[in-house]
Amino acid sequence: ERLILSEHRIWEFFRGKLVQRDEEGFRRYLAIADEFAWACYSPIQAHVYADRASPSCKEPPLVFFNGGTSPFSSSRGKDFKPEEVRIAGEDLSGRDIELASKLPIPVVGLPWHQIAHLPEALVIGHEVGHLVEDDFGLTDGLQSLLLEGLAEAKAETRQGAWVKWLGEIFADIYGCLSAGPAFVGALMDFLARDYAEISFERKTEKDWSPYPTTYLRGLILLNVLEEMGFPDKVAGYRSLWDNFKSKMPREFSDDVPFIVRKLLNGNLIKSTAPGVPAASVKEIFCFSRAQQDVVDRAVKLGTKMAVAGSDIRVLFATARAAYEADPKTYIRENYGAKILTHIEKNVIRRGIRRKELPLTFQQIEEKLRGYEESARSMVDEVLRESDASLLRIQADANDVVAGATDGSNAIQPEQEKPSSARG
Structure with a gap:
């Protein structure tokens, strides 16, 4: 039962994040945030893993909204809970955290208010840094x-x-x-x-x-x-x-x-x-000087700035630079929405992450087999620990019974205490 409940709680942790993509008001922003997180994560992944079909090669980070006041990342047990505000029965801890950390999906949490302000989304880069440290050892x-x-x-x-x-x-x-x-x-x-x-x-x-x-x-x-x-x-x-x-x-x-x-x-x-x-x-x-030059040229155009290009890191940086240069113009010209629309239409592609080469059917099968073997290993480990725990409980129970039989642990009647009252 404990094993089944642990699996459900771990799945619940991810379900709440995935379901946000069914909400019309969140879908576009989360897809764009995912794309930026992947652009920050994938260069290190590509260097580390010669074989992308390896089960050790994690999937792109999953971005979600949460009730915290600042962004956070969850990779190997760090802040592994659905919300910053604790909800009884939802937090993962101990063995649940360790199991969840071995799953192939790292996550990045963003405060709800960032859905309306793209210039703050650059802090995703900091959170991806935590994932990179953990996932690549x-x-x-x-x-x-x-x-x-x-x-x-x-x-x-x-x-x-x-x-x-x-x-x-x-x-x-x-x-x-x-x-x-x-x-x-x-x-x-x-x-x-x-x-x-x-x-x-x-x-x-x-x-x-x-x-x-x-x-x-x-x-x-x-x-x-x-x-x-x-x-x-x-x-x-x-x-x-x-x-x-x-x-x-x-x-x-x-x-x-x-x-x-x-x-x-x-x-x-x-x-x-x-x-x-x-x-x-x-x-x-x-982030290169050439990328920064593109940002600077766009911002210098002021109200004539046209959103262009397919480098999502440059586009996010342009949103921030335009906001810093003239917040009123940024808001009045609705640059944030324009950049989001451009990314949605011209940067994000249906299917796999941009620039990630598709795996062959055979590679996918090999990766799935690796995941299945890893899952079986985790389940076996939990079961072994559960069996060991049951044996300890049984041993403790036997000790209590033995103690009661020989009288060493028998409950002794309370000794009558001398009265302190004066007659």
Whole structure:
């Protein structure tokens, strides 16, 4: 029964996300968000897996709306619940999480309000970064590169903090690689808070949390843009970020360039193909100057801007850049809706994801057999654990019976306590 219920709960987790695509008001946006997520995910997948029919090669990420205030991703057990608000009986935990994480579909959750504001959707790139780290087993490699950077910075005493923050740092870096300066603008907009909240935020060893301070995150973004070759764009965002200050020791800010260079340029991504050398994430996946030039030319046209092209990363970046350049014109000219319509009609194709070559029937059969073998393995493991649990329960019951028989565990009558009352 437990096994059956676990399977139903895992399926329920995905059912709620799939059914959103039956709603007319959500269908278009989710399809477009899926396409952007796939454009961010597929370059790493293509480098890692020489054989796309491998069961280890996961399917494109599934984007859905949820009740959280910020985006999140669920890959290997992270935030693996239907909603940020807990609902009794719907959360997955323990073995359910582990089983769900082995399924071939990673997911990205978006706040409901983003359905009406395309310029914020670039943060999907950050969430795909989490999926990339987990699905392609990059954590150990990232930690090694981080430690190399810290050694160069002579920052070993701050290692505990940076290791704790590594997952979010990589996701921020990956977001920058997905859409360049436009992502930086979107994330800075998301992070922006009251001056005192940012400038006086301080973390200590007792409460590092998974995130660096907001100030340090902004500094990391600026350094990534610099490394990507956008010094002109850095200047504008830096003038905004310099209005804040950091309450953390100065050494943390000094560490940032060393860390960013290592994580961007270190040989991190390994291919399953024989003879293919490891490559840096920046070598495989990076928003180029040529892509940014297309964005800049479109935005300079102002009200004469015509939506064109088939590069969804450029189109998303253009939406953000146009909004930053002139929010009123962006809204008045309805650029968001125009870009969404263009993507729907000219970028998304029926059937498989854009640019993904179809598998042959034989490859599909091989992949399905691999999934079936993996499923049988998971079920067998759960059953073995259930059998072991039943044996432990039976052993405990036998101990209780034996104890009752020899009197060692028999319930003893309560001893009469002397009265403290005075007669």
